[in-house]
Amino acid sequence: MTTRIRPWVRAFRWYSTNLERNPFLVKSVSTATIVALGDIACQKLIEKKPQLDRARTLRMLIHGGLIMGPALSFWHPFLERLVKIRQPHIALICRVAIDQAVFAPSVVGMFFISQGLLSGCSLVEVQERLNTGYRTALFNSWKLWPISNLIIFYLFPLHYRFLMGNIISLGWNTYLSFLNQRVASLAVASPSIPLILRN
Numbered sequence: 001m002t003t004r005i006r007p008w009v010r011a012f013r014w015y016s017t018n019l020e021r022n023p024f025l026v027k028s029v030s031t032a033t034i035v036a037l038g039d040i041a042c043q044k045l046i047e048k049k050p051q052l053d054r055a056r057t058l059r060m061l062i063h064g065g066l067i068m069g070p071a072l073s074f075w076h077p078f079l080e081r082l083v084k085i086r087q088p089h090i091a092l093i094c095r096v097a098i099d100q101a102v103f104a105p106s107v108v109g110m111f112f113i114s115q116g117l118l119s120g121c122s123l124v125e126v127q128e129r130l131n132t133g134y135r136t137a138l139f140n141s142w143k144l145w146p147i148s149n150l151i152i153f154y155l156f157p158l159h160y161r162f163l164m165g166n167i168i169s170l171g172w173n174t175y176l177s178f179l180n181q182r183v184a185s186l187a188v189a190s191p192s193i194p195l196i197l198r199n
Contacts, residue, residue: 019159027162028069034166035064038173046178059118060177067110072162075103080158096149104145108138115180133183137176144172 019026039060043049079099085091112133116126152164 015163016159019162024070024073027073028065030163030166031069031072032061032065034170035068035173036061038170038175039177041170041174042177042181046174047181056177056181059115060173062118063111063114064173067114068107071103071107071110072165075099076158076161079103092150092153095153096146099149100142100146104141105138108141109134111137111176112180112183115184119184129180129183133179137179140175141172144168 015026015030036057039057040052043052043056079095082098083091083094085094109130112129113126116129121129148168149165152161152168156164
């Protein structure tokens, strides 16, 4: 084994071991990291910002660690238990269909709500963000995640689906960060919430 590959193998083994020991913590931390990296990629590669907006990245990191990570920790095992169909291909299609009909609409909504509230928006402004960005984000998620999850659910056991999904979600979170900034221009932060997370 080459010296370039060994660090990745060790990192994968470390991840797998700790994922078994403390799945909730590992999934929350890794999701927070991926979501934050997606925002950094958006700022630097797409928006070409000379200086990183750390408050914005922190908002994304909080969303990943406190909302998406825990939600995914619960959802994947629940979905596996929910579908008890014996035919594997039918079970696969059912899991992906339920995932996209139930989980996807929920997490897209939670994203805009969390980013709005963490930015100090009023409830009216949060509703404006949802009205502006929710449908676009959801429809675009349906262009990516059904086929992605179909492949992930088919090829990987439950234990590794989270990791594979996180790899794909780096690009997805880059897109979400970009879309959120377009939507945010329509909602002004409320001065009644002096959060350090505000721009």
